[in-house]
Amino acid sequence: MHRACFTLQVRTDRMDEYVERHAAVWPEMLRALHDTGWTNYSLFLREDGLLVGYLETPDLAAAQEGMARTDVNARWQAEMAEFFVDLDLPPDQGFWQLAEVFHLEDQLAAHTPTSTATDSPTPTAQDPS
Template sequence: MPRVCFTLQVRRDRMAEYVERHAAVWPEMLRALHDTGWHDYSLFLREDGLLVGYLVTDDLAAAQAGMARTDVNARWQAEMAEFFEELDLPPDQGFWQLDEVFHLEDQLAALDTAPPSDPPAPRAQDLP
């Protein structure tokens, strides 16, 4: 299942309230996220307001479209929009998605399925 990572910038003067709001997300919002394909969803906040989100989903566009069809998402996004800097779209549409460049388990799995390689040829200094 594809992994998605994104960033947003939380206003420094609103960081404490942003954290407080996410300590008790509305149950209806939690269920909607899960039911529309947002799995293993986490948010991380750095002291300068950089917000990093991570989730696993079969299809990000479909997960976003599913949330867009819910009333709870419209209410949540309207309330959260004021927490972000330089955002012209609702937060769930205006984030910067990052490209994945490394994943340990993928590379380990590739090693496990790769044919065994020939041992390296002896170097001249190793010959008798």
């Protein structure tokens, strides 16, 4: 599963409305995101307008292409574009993707030995005396 994180800059004078819009995303948009492979998708907004998005998907390019083929995404992106600073592309194409440099579970898995049947202790017979 690919983990993707991205940033955009929301206009500070539009932050309240941006938050309101995302409190009630259109059901059709929610279904489209789900159906095109956007899972565990979250947006975080800092008080200066920095928006950080996170999602998990088998293939980010395929997830973006899937959304690009939907009518609801075109409508949503057109409405959301006015909320962002210096954005020449639709928001879902103009974000800055961040490189993942650390993931706890990946590193733990790399350092945790896998258990096998021979790793478990073998019961021993107790001396009845």
